[in-house]
Amino acid sequence: MSFDDVELRHLRALRAVAEEGSFIGAADILGFSQAAISQQIAGLERAVGQAVFDRPGGPRPVTLTPAGRILLRYAEDINTQIEAAEHDLSDLASGTAGRLRIGTYQSVSVQLLPEIVATLRHAAPDLAISLVEQDEQHVLIDALLSGAIDVTFLTGPITDARLDLTELGTDPFVVVLQADGPLAQENPGRSIPSAALEGVPMVGQHDCDCQMQIDNGLRACGVRPRYVFRSNDNGALQGMVRAGMGPAVMPLLAVDRGDPGIVVKQLEPPMEPRTIIVAVPKGATPMPAADRLIRIAKTAGRKRLARAPR
């Protein structure tokens, strides 16, 4: 018989008896017989090795011993914890409260995510959403697998057996040109042949997953890109295009199409587009809030992205 035999049942009985001042009252509250309460308290006292109640006998109320008072204080605290846990878990189950940590990267952050987050906030006002922006995809994946984030956006094509992937659609790579620059004038249509970029000084991001995909795509078209300006800020890139530094190949999502100083053209032949993906850990129990996010993201993707391939 030791302290480890204390169970929540005992603490609940302790609380009830202390509140009611009688075993019978506690029995009523807890829905047990008086004998059950008597035995529970006896069990508790055996476990802690000392009496927790003084029983004056007769119709007088039982009172806490010093040990009982100490124990009761902890019992109250523990009860509070349990209730908080219950609350948190029901929040989690409903997906409408608690915490959702979302991994994201720049181009998604700019255009797609604000709309998704707004919708999610509206659907679950008490959900604490936190965003982790990180342009290196493998870092996002590591964070997801380690539990540092609950769900993350990624770009495909990608296959990873440890992830559960949901494709939202595709985001084509486009060429961004100075609106009245020579390349735009030479190519008045909606597209521009990839050969037109060969040897042209360009602007682009610093080496990252996204830029590598662009460069690989260009090389596949026979273009060896030459960069005269690099920045990871899409607005800065677009500003440089506008200023005539050179064209940029960017994912469409990253382009601010309201800018009159630039024009957007499709590459001919088109590069394989990247797919926008939401990922959660494979096999792991999903957070309902993450499920909700994915549903919302799919809706947003249908509206804002090209149809997903296959």
Added chain:
Amino acid sequence: MSFDDVELRHLRALRAVAEEGSFIGAADILGFSQAAISQQIAGLERAVGQAVFDRPGGPRPVTLTPAGRILLRYAEDINTQIEAAEHDLSDLASGTAGRLRIGTYQSVSVQLLPEIVATLRHAAPDLAISLVEQDEQHVLIDALLSGAIDVTFLTGPITDARLDLTELGTDPFVVVLQADGPLAQENPGRSIPSAALEGVPMVGQHDCDCQMQIDNGLRACGVRPRYVFRSNDNGALQGMVRAGMGPAVMPLLAVDRGDPGIVVKQLEPPMEPRTIIVAVPKGATPMPAADRLIRIAKTAGRKRLARAPR
């Protein structure tokens, strides 16, 4: 099946499995079979209404679900509480730590209590001793019965069925005279007849339990006391005696006998002495620290007080 069915056993299993990453490991730690752990986790999951572990199957370790992570955090907290409770209770049982609140009143505070507290501190260095000084006895008794203090000094004679009384000894009432005043010169022996006080201006305390006992005692000897100065500070009273304001009748414990300006004489016939008593609530489980205090106080009483009557 509801959240109320969660028991500490479940949380212990949760912790063990989460730490070990396997049911079998947890079973080893807790000293159960693997089947038992499996059932405990299953019971926990039924109680909370959602899975707490993802079982990937095969030799890969089980991992917490989001719900499991939340629950585990609370489980850790609760475990901490339980351990703290165990610690506090063992402190209480040994009486060497924790908290002891002692009720006291002025004359005990001055001479008897410092020695007792010093001894107690030496015997139980980690015990947090707090003193509540209050000269109105019924307030001390109320505080004791309501649990605001754990043990209190009182003065007798007293009978109260709600209290468990321990008499430490008696503290006689004595007459304090100006050393070279007329009353001292007229009564060179060790005692003074009560009649000598009749009509003499005296100094005494404001009306309190103690002073009432003195006045009743004097009246029983046929003396109607007349006070020309009152203070509840024993030092002030003694100073007034020294200054020749008049004699005082005080409990011996309250007299600073090292003062050469005063002499102490027994009253003849003697008044019924007050008894010094330590009280704890009757019937209630005693605090071991209170028991220890009482034992120490009895020793101190034997040394410093007259033998307790009968």
Added chain:
DNA sequence: CGTCGACATCATGAATAGTGATCGACACGA
């Protein structure tokens, strides 16, 4: 494709919790 490792499940026996009845103690009122 078979084996191994790990969890689930099942049948069983033991421990335990809960129940209703009864006992004993105490305060209170006649």
Added chain:
DNA sequence: TCGTGTCGATCACTATTCATGATGTCGACG
């Protein structure tokens, strides 16, 4: 002082729960 009522303890009994060992199932790995 003696019922009397109230309350907790205890008892015997029942139902539930718990733990076990054996077996089943699933996935990973070679």
